[in-house]
Amino acid sequence: MKTRKEYSERKLLKTLEDNKDKAKAFLDDDVKMEGLFRDFEEKLKLIPKIGNRASDIAVLLSMMRAYIKKQYTDVSMGTILLAVGGLLYVVAPADLVPDFILGAGLLDDAAVLGMILQAMHIDLKKYKKWQVDNGRRETEEG
Numbered sequence: 678m679k680t681r682k683e684y685s686e687r688k689l690l691k692t693l694e695d696n697k698d699k700a701k702a703f704l705d706d707d708v709k710m711e712g713l714f715r716d717f718e719e720k721l722k723l724i725p726k727i728g729n730r731a732s733d734i735a736v737l738l739s740m741m742r743a744y745i746k747k748q749y750t751d752v753s754m755g756t757i758l759l760a761v762g763g764l765l766y767v768v769a770p771a772d773l774v775p776d777f778i779l780g781a782g783l784l785d786d787a788a789v790l791g792m793i794l795q796a797m798h799i800d801l802k803k804y805k806k807w808q809v810d811n812g813r814r815e816t817e818e819g
Contacts, residue, residue, distance in 0.1 A: 700761035710745055713761070714738060716768040720786070733794045733801060740804040749807055756800050763793040 703709045721734065741760055743749035767786045794801070808814035 694762075696762035696765050697758050699765060700758045703761055703765070704745070704757065707745060710741075710761075713764055713768065714742070717764045720768050730791065730794055734790065736801050736805060737794065737797065739808075740801065743804075749804060751803060751807065752800050756797060759793060759796060763789060 703713055717738070737760060740749060740752065741757070744752060744757055766789055805814060
């Protein structure tokens with residue numbers, strides 16, 4: 678029997694998979710992507726418990742912008758689609774737990790962000806190293 682957490686994760690993965698085509702369409706349109714980034718950054722202001730993940734989120738957005746500008750391409754399309762799908766999920770007002778359900782909807786978004794950041798941990802670390810190696814970041818820590 679599946680636990681509630683396993684069910685939620687499975688449903689989330691299906692939702693992200695269903696967003697792949699939409700994510701691809703966004704990737705092909707710089708204006709849509711910048712709008713998505715702005716919407717995501719505004720939504721972040723509302724999400725509680727970001728804590729020490731804020732720097733990872735900044736790195737994620739930086740990596741995606743560099744990817745779109747073709748400055749950094751050492752990341753798989755699957756990883757990029759996961760990231761875009763995750764951003765689309767977070768900015769959507771009606772996801773697994775709609776935002777109008779006070780607290781729970783935003784905590785749901787925070788959980789999704791956490792899962793995406795965890796899944797992309799190695800890619801984000803590689804991107805930070807690339808930034809250091811290319812003079813775009815002083816250290817891998819900062």
